Amino acid sequence: MRNIKRILKNDDIGDMGIGAMIVFIAMVLVAGIAASVLIQTANRLEIQAMTTGQETTREVSTGLAVIDIEGQAVGNVITDMTITVRARAGSGDIDLSQTILEITDGTAKTLLTYNPTQRQFNLSTDETGSIFGTGAWNMTNEQFGILVLQDEDSSLSASNPVINRGDLVMLTINTAACFGGGLDPRDDIWGMVSPEQGASGIFAFRVPSSLTETVYDLY
Secondary structure, eight states: OHHHHHHHHHHHHHHHHHHHHHHHHHHHHHHHHHHHHHHHHHHHHHHHHHHHHHHHHHHHHOBEEEEEEEEEEETTEEEEEEEEEEEOTTOOOEEGGGOEEEEEOSSOEEEEBOOGGGSOEESSOOTTSOGGGSSTTOSOTTBOEEEEEEOTTOOOOSSOOEEOTTOEEEEEEOHHHHTTSOBOTTOEEEEEEEOSSSBOEEEEEEOOSOOOSSEEEOO
16 A cells, blocks of 8 residues: 555656646747747847937938028019029938929919929020020910029939929029919919928918019029
8 A cells, every 4th residue: 555655756856847848848839939039129229210210310400591582573563483402411312303382362272293294404594695585484474493503513404303302493484484474563472392302391471562674683
């Protein structure tokens, strides 16, 4: 009888040892899997955080600044207009072909884009004449032209007009086509130049009450 009890006791001890080992191995496997999942999650979060930070930096630093607006008066209306823009300090490259120019007189709103096939691109102005005498205004009411004033690195071309630090361009608008004849005296004009990414260049001005000259500094 004692031998039987001893045998059963030894067998129980063996079962307990195997069970403990199985539980230990299972815990190690679960811990390893959990650690692997945590490491993968941490890596994904790190990559996402870096990407978000880079995109946020580009969004904050990149943008266009409006520095001047001029208009040409024919009769008693502004028929053509230029908006001079440059890249903001610290800005990355900005593709003007993906830029939208929005302008409104309070009654009508027009969204303008650049179309390289319409001969709207000019590398320089006529030194002996007026900038309004170039072909940069040969567009419809839904398009703007580009008149390059400064481009040291030759980043601007008709098919790929990319503006970066140091570049200076005029965006040309046929206001007669946009607003059915042009801008009248005392018209309040508001608009923005919105690049594909980054801050927009915002402008607002009032047309002079009397248009007795040919060229006006509007902004």
